[in-house]
Amino acid sequence: xxxxxxxxxKEFPELRDRLHAMKADAHFTKINDAYEALxxxxxxxxVGLEHSSDADLESLKKQRLQAKxxxxxxxxx
Numbered sequence: 001x002x003x004x005x006x007x008x009x010k011e012f013p014e015l016r017d018r019l020h021a022m023k024a025d026a027h028f029t030k031i032n033d034a035y036e037a038l039x040x041x042x043x044x045x046x047v048g049l050e051h052s053s054d055a056d057l058e059s060l061k062k063q064r065l066q067a068k069x070x071x072x073x074x075x076x077x
Contacts, residue, residue, distance in 0.1 A: 003046040006039050006064070008032065008071060015075045028074050035067040 008019055022028040042060050044050045052060075 003043055005043055006068075008035070008068075011068065012072065012075065018075050022075060025074075028071065031067055031070055031074070035064060035071060038064040038067060 009016060012019065023032075038060055041050075042057065042064060045052050045057050045060070
């Protein structure tokens, strides 16, 4: 099984310049930091470095998706 991180630059390559510019925004940075932490935790779980229930993993993935949707909205506003 191949497990990969989902950095925003890979998710939204067309928004590279906007992503870089938004790093100065505290609200954006807070959500981005949470997104990255969730992504790292999900990868650790998927590769077996840590353990959790399937329901917990699914919940983390939903939280990551919500954060990603919020970040996309901020990037495209």
